[in-house]
Amino acid sequence: MTKSRNHRIAQFPDADTLGRMLYYLKLTRAAEERIERVLYRQGKIVGGVYVGRGQEAIAVGSAIQLDEGDVVLPSHRDFAAYVIRGFTLKEIFANWMGRANGPTRGRDNTLHLGDMARGVIPIISHLGDTCPVACGVAMVLKWRGQGNVAVVHFGEGTTSRGDVHEAMNWAAVMKLPVVFICNNNAYAYSTPVEKQYAVKDLTVRGPAYGMPGVKVDGNDVLAVYAAAAKAIARGRAGAGPSFLECKTFRMTGHSAHDAAEYVPHDLFKRWEEKDPIRRLEKRLRAEKILTRGEISEMDAKIQKEIDDAAAFAEASPMPEGETGLEDVYCGQNCNWGKTSVVSRLLSFATDNGPRTTDN
Amino acid sequence: MPVMTYLDAIRQGIWEEMERDPSVFLLGEDIGDYGGAFKVTAGMLKKFGAERVIDTPISESAIVGAAVGAALMGMRPVAEMQFMDFISCGFDQIVNMAAKIHYRWGAKVPLVIRGPSGAGVHGGPFHSQSNEMWFVHTPGLKVVVPATAYDAKGLIKAAIRDDNPVLYFEHKFLYRRIKDEVPEGDYTVPIGQARVAREGTDIAVITYGAMVWTALEAAEQLAKEGVSLEVVDLRSLLPYDEQAVLATVRKCNKVILLHEGTRTGGMAGELAALLAEKAFEDLDGPIVRITAPDTPVPFSPPLEEFFLPNAKKVAEAARKLAAY
Ligand SMILES: Cc1ncc(C[n+]2csc(CCOP(=O)(O)OP(=O)(O)O)c2C)c(N)n1
Numbered sequence: 001m002t003k004s005r006n007h008r009i010a011q012f013p014d015a016d017t018l019g020r021m022l023y024y025l026k027l028t029r030a031a032e033e034r035i036e037r038v039l040y041r042q043g044k045i046v047g048g049v050y051v052g053r054g055q056e057a058i059a060v061g062s063a064i065q066l067d068e069g070d071v072v073l074p075s076h077r078d079f080a081a082y083v084i085r086g087f088t089l090k091e092i093f094a095n096w097m098g099r100a101n102g103p104t105r106g107r108d109n110t111l112h113l114g115d116m117a118r119g120v121i122p123i124i125s126h127l128g129d130t131c132p133v134a135c136g137v138a139m140v141l142k143w144r145g146q147g148n149v150a151v152v153h154f155g156e157g158t159t160s161r162g163d164v165h166e167a168m169n170w171a172a173v174m175k176l177p178v179v180f181i182c183n184n185n186a187y188a189y190s191t192p193v194e195k196q197y198a199v200k201d202l203t204v205r206g207p208a209y210g211m212p213g214v215k216v217d218g219n220d221v222l223a224v225y226a227a228a229a230k231a232i233a234r235g236r237a238g239a240g241p242s243f244l245e246c247k248t249f250r251m252t253g254h255s256a257h258d259a260a261e262y263v264p265h266d267l268f269k270r271w272e273e274k275d276p277i278r279r280l281e282k283r284l285r286a287e288k289i290l291t292r293g294e295i296s297e298m299d300a301k302i303q304k305e306i307d308d309a310a311a312f313a314e315a316s317p318m319p320e321g322e323t324g325l326e327d328v329y330c331g332q333n334c335n336w337g338k339t340s341v342v343s344r345l346l347s348f349a350t351d352n353g354p355r356t357t358d359n
Numbered sequence: 360m361p362v363m364t365y366l367d368a369i370r371q372g373i374w375e376e377m378e379r380d381p382s383v384f385l386l387g388e389d390i391g392d393y394g395g396a397f398k399v400t401a402g403m404l405k406k407f408g409a410e411r412v413i414d415t416p417i418s419e420s421a422i423v424g425a426a427v428g429a430a431l432m433g434m435r436p437v438a439e440m441q442f443m444d445f446i447s448c449g450f451d452q453i454v455n456m457a458a459k460i461h462y463r464w465g466a467k468v469p470l471v472i473r474g475p476s477g478a479g480v481h482g483g484p485f486h487s488q489s490n491e492m493w494f495v496h497t498p499g500l501k502v503v504v505p506a507t508a509y510d511a512k513g514l515i516k517a518a519i520r521d522d523n524p525v526l527y528f529e530h531k532f533l534y535r536r537i538k539d540e541v542p543e544g545d546y547t548v549p550i551g552q553a554r555v556a557r558e559g560t561d562i563a564v565i566t567y568g569a570m571v572w573t574a575l576e577a578a579e580q581l582a583k584e585g586v587s588l589e590v591v592d593l594r595s596l597l598p599y600d601e602q603a604v605l606a607t608v609r610k611c612n613k614v615i616l617l618h619e620g621t622r623t624g625g626m627a628g629e630l631a632a633l634l635a636e637k638a639f640e641d642l643d644g645p646i647v648r649i650t651a652p653d654t655p656v657p658f659s660p661p662l663e664e665f666f667l668p669n670a671k672k673v674a675e676a677a678r679k680l681a682a683y
């Protein structure tokens with residue numbers, strides 16, 4: 001067995017990490033706004049559009065701590081996890097628009113973007129299916145003995161799927177380095193939590209399978225960071241899986257076509273006040289980690305990155321129909337990597353330092 | 360006669376069965392207040408109450424398993440899959456539990472599993488599948504695939520009244536795009552009976568689901584060119600109407616088998632085998648299959664368009680076959 005790498009473990013992020021977290025929070029919010037409220041409405045994005053407005057802190061506060069060799073399996077609302085692991089905005093926008101040079105070559109939509117080189121296994125629409133996959137990943141990580149972890153995200157509604165239960169039990173029995181992160185945003189499509197499960201907090205599910213169950217304020221990126229740090233450290237140390245229930249709120253409809261009329265209006269107002277971005281921004285300014293000027297610079301940079309990515313995607317070609325016949329199997333007639341322009345250009349930064357999303 | 364959409368016809372059929380028979384009840388995700396992702400069950404919670412219109416957790420296996428249990432207890436559950444793609448999460452309960460009960464111990468399992476299937480709306484690989492053949496290969500199930508509003512209503516009623524597990528594949532592309540005449544009041548469309556959607560003499564096009572409309576469009580085009588297509592809508596895939604298939608081929612002597620599902624192991628292969636066995640002498644040309652290719656359903660519009668059969672592809676094949 002190879003020797004364990006030195007993984008940095010900290011309960012509290014340093015100033016640089018704090019700044020990067022604010023950047024990824026803001027980037028996620030702004031990019032998803034462009035996707036949902038501009039490009040979709042202009043008809044430039046077709047099909048289903050799901051975003052994670054209001055719950056960005058969960059992916060940011062956890063994925064920011066992942067090292068080389070770790071694997072993340074994000075949910076459909078964890079945009080930041082993709083970006084932090086090295087997917088560029090150009091790739092992401094190209095994929096949303098079904099372009100030939102998107103990471104799926106136009107075969108799949110939304111955030112269904114995977115790349116083992118970047119340690120990202122995407123969700124499939126079938127909720128919960130990634131949880132057992134995370135166990136398989138973690139088995140191998142454990143065998144390799146380098147202290148790596150698998151982090152899998154899913155909504156609270158998804159916890160009703162049998163696959164999630166099988167996976168949590170499996171991970172506990174085999175003491176696997178998996179962090180199960182439940183993005184509890186109070187709704188599963190139109191279904192409120194009372195109709196989804198009969199316990200007050202899902203955290204009881206942790207001990208029920210033999211792992212810690214931790215309740216986290218999902219709208220506080222620092223709380224997410226601290227809880228994830230502990231769970232990740234536990235995984236790295238070989239002590240087994242953890243379950244984090246990050247409480248948050250879906251500040252949109254289920255998808256772009258859903259007006260969420262079933263959500264009591266004051267709930268949006270109440271959760272607006274707990275907005276994770278404003279909270280961190282306020283704190284960083286109060287602690288003089290970032291100035292007002294630096295933050296507006298950050299905002300401007302983000303807008304420019306998004307403009308560039310959207311323009312790049314729009315200028316990118318649609319796939320030729322016949323190319324859909326390729327790549328069903330590995331081996332014959334496989335053009336993977338030869339036609340995905342962006343993938344070819346991209347080299348994955350293996351350090352854990354800041355990554356620009358602009359290639 | 361009132362004209363209504365395919366979607367309204369399904370809703371009306373369920374509604375009337377709920378009124379007629381108190382043992383009929385509904386279960387599925389977001390079907391109550393929300394009325395279902397496509398609004399097929401809109402208004403039903405208010406009319407029939409929470410005991411008969413049950414919002415469930417995201418648990419397809421339990422949705423099907425619970426439907427089986429309730430059916431064994433004398434109820435007639437109608438379970439919704441939010442998308443038929445997600446039926447795979449309840450697969451075992453369908454193909455092993457529901458399908459084999461009557462054969463093994465004689466109890467009846469009158470349940471319906473229904474939901475939207477099919478492509479054409481840029482749904483990507485997990486919201487577009489025509490996965491009916493997974494179940495056509497399972498003895499003990501029945502599988503129906505309405506193409507018209509009339510059949511949508513008649514078949515949902517027949518499915519609910521049937522004493523076996525019936526899978527009812529709706530086509531999401533047709534929901535609000537198709538309107539036709541639906542008689543008021545009660546009628547059923549027998550499971551296992553095809554219909555001739557358009558009479559013709561030169562080439563039989565045997566198809567089902569949304570592709571019926573594609574075939575009709577091609578038939579319209581070819582009529583102008585002097586080639587007469589007969590379009591047969593199977594309506595049921597398990598059991599399927601062998602007599603109707605043989606009759607149209609004996610009449611036209613040439614045949615195109617058309618479907619949106621992928622090619623290998625598709626319904627066309629089954630029909631081709633039947634024709635080879637029982638209508639060999641009646642064929643004046645090769646059996647032609649027009650299907651989706653053997654790939655997942657791709658997302659991007661040009662890919663999806665290439666993937667799906669359409670009227671142009673049918674017309675081209677028909678021209679070639681007519682000249683054979
Ligand atoms: C197995 C399965 N059943 C149903 C669906 C349809 N569906 C998509 S998202 C969703 C709600 C998911 O809720 P949750 O797990 O809480 O995640 P959220 O969308 O709230 O982040 C449903 C029912 C699906 N994708 N997969």
Ligand SMILES: [Mg+2]
Pocket residue numbers: 155156157183184185186187188189
């Ligand atoms: Mg949720």
